[in-house]
Amino acid sequence: DIQMTQSPSTLSASVGDRVTITCRASQSIGSWLAWYQQKPGKAPKLLIYEASSLETGVPSRFSGSGSGTEFTLTISSLQPDDFATYYCQHFNTFSITFGQGTRLEIK
């Protein structure tokens, strides 16, 4: 099975900062990767699909890049609403695998 590893587990940042979260796959997954944002008590929200495609309605300060085994989610200028937990997710023809999550907290 493919394992997805996110880093860091926790990230402290301030409003206006540029932040990057990394997700590594245990083997090449092409561009079959998505990023989600989850706030406490809420379902996750899709931000990025197929590694770099921005979901409709998601602010352009969010961007995704990468292919193969290494992927990044970048928030160009943090806003107060962005403090949440972020998950990467690999999807293939048969299954879905989530990373363990990155908690983005206010510094």
Next chain:
Amino acid sequence: QVQLVQSGAEVKTAGASLRVSCKASGYTFIGYYIHWVRQAPGQGLEWMGWINPKNGATNHAQNFQGRVTMTRDTSINTAYMELNRLRSDDTAVYYCARTRVLPAAVDYWGQGTLVTVSS
């Protein structure tokens, strides 16, 4: 608009069975897979499996083989997840979620169903 509306919170005793429903609206039910994902308190997301409402085909994560059953009723656009032989570590919020035919990202989620298993 697309909606996935799940059944309400449940409290179960260890060893019992659980059934959560997920009613879809606002789209063609048989055109999308329904997945089940759970999240234990303070923990990450764990994928459990999917059902293809078009033909009833399913695939489950290895961790749940033999304990989970996923079904659907296309006449009422509803998917079901049944988990047997509940344990205390099955305490979690259970989500249903939608994808196009795999490979595809989840684009809509249900509101979640809190399941508490007591020993």
